[in-house]
Amino acid sequence: MNxxxxxxxxxxxxxxxxxxxxxLKAKGITPGLAVIIVGDDPAxxxxxxxxxxxxxxxxxxxxxxxLPENTTQEELNALVDRLNKDSRINGILCQLPLxxxxxxxEVINRIDPIKDVDAFHPVNVGAIMIGxxxxxxxxxxxxxxxxxxxxxxxxxxxAVVIGRSNIVGKPMAMLLLHSNATVEITHSKxxxxxxxxxxxxxxxxxxxxxxxxxADMVKEGAVVIDVGxxxxxxxxxxxxxxxxxxKDKCSFITPVPGGVGPMTISMLMRNTLTAAKIQxxxx
Ligand code: GUN
Numbered sequence: 001m002n003x004x005x006x007x008x009x010x011x012x013x014x015x016x017x018x019x020x021x022x023x024l025k026a027k028g029i030t031p032g033l034a035v036i037i038v039g040d041d042p043a044x045x046x047x048x049x050x051x052x053x054x055x056x057x058x059x060x061x062x063x064x065x066x067l068p069e070n071t072t073q074e075e076l077n078a079l080v081d082r083l084n085k086d087s088r089i090n091g092i093l094c095q096l097p098l099x100x101x102x103x104x105x106e107v108i109n110r111i112d113p114i115k116d117v118d119a120f121h122p123v124n125v126g127a128i129m130i131g132x133x134x135x136x137x138x139x140x141x142x143x144x145x146x147x148x149x150x151x152x153x154x155x156x157x158x159a160v161v162i163g164r165s166n167i168v169g170k171p172m173a174m175l176l177l178h179s180n181a182t183v184e185i186t187h188s189k190x191x192x193x194x195x196x197x198x199x200x201x202x203x204x205x206x207x208x209x210x211x212x213x214x215a216d217m218v219k220e221g222a223v224v225i226d227v228g229x230x231x232x233x234x235x236x237x238x239x240x241x242x243x244x245x246x247k248d249k250c251s252f253i254t255p256v257p258g259g260v261g262p263m264t265i266s267m268l269m270r271n272t273l274t275a276a277k278i279q280x281x282x283x
Contacts, residue, residue, distance in 0.1 A: 136171070
């Protein structure tokens with residue numbers, strides 16, 4: 001069994017982004033990212049802080065908008081409208097989930113698709129579907145980088161995705177399909193889930209349930225990617241995979257923390273760089 005070092009792969013991506021950013025700066029262009037966070041969800045605050053730090057590491061310009069819990073939809077929309085027009089800002093990210101009284105779909109639809117570095121806008125989701133895209137959603141793109149880092153050839157392999165969210169499960173399946181895997185998407189209503197997951201050469205767990213994937217659900221020698229970020233019964237950070245019991249059964253596995261998490265952020269940096277290049281007509 002090999003543990004995939006998400007921090008190392010992420011650092012390599014950030015290094016590459018930083019080098020390209022230096023090249024852009026020499027041309028007078030500094031990539032700029034605006035991050036919006038509404039309310040005081042502690043997990044979201046950590047994610048946003050990490051995104052700001054990554055911007056600094058890569059040499060980006062960044063703005064953070066920490067809005068109070070009682071922000072109205074109109075106020076949030078007005079901020080997005082302003083950032084859409086701001087030429088210093090190449091990428092706009094609104095951290096999800098939003099407080100219940102706010103409509104995340106309305107915000108996503110309002111972000112100019114060319115600045116949508118999350119790739120959540122329907123225009124970008126559609127572009128991913130037909131394989132002709134500018135931005136890939138950060139977490140699935142990060143997972144693809146981690147799989148590539150193992151040297152395992154995806155083409156012709158059986159891939160099973162557990163979870164069907166718009167942010168991870170659905171685009172994840174599409175990216176695996178683009179790499180010529182035979183893909184099955186499973187979810188909470190899937191019958192005989194174990195029988196399906198046991199067929200996976202590549203298993204991606206994105207369900208949000210602590211230690212849900214147990215050793216009996218995993219094929220010997222599989223590549224197991226854990227997108228989960230949960231707390232176990234002792235309040236300790238853990239993934240969707242029962243790491244200690246599954247690890248000896250697979251060829252490669254990602255840890256939590258230190259697996260997919262750091263990749264999501266480095267892919268966001270890559271998307272912001274891409275956005276800056278597109279908006280400045282640089283190939
Ligand atoms: N909340 C959890 N993951 C994400 C993400 O990738 N992007 C945004 N905007 N919010 C999130």
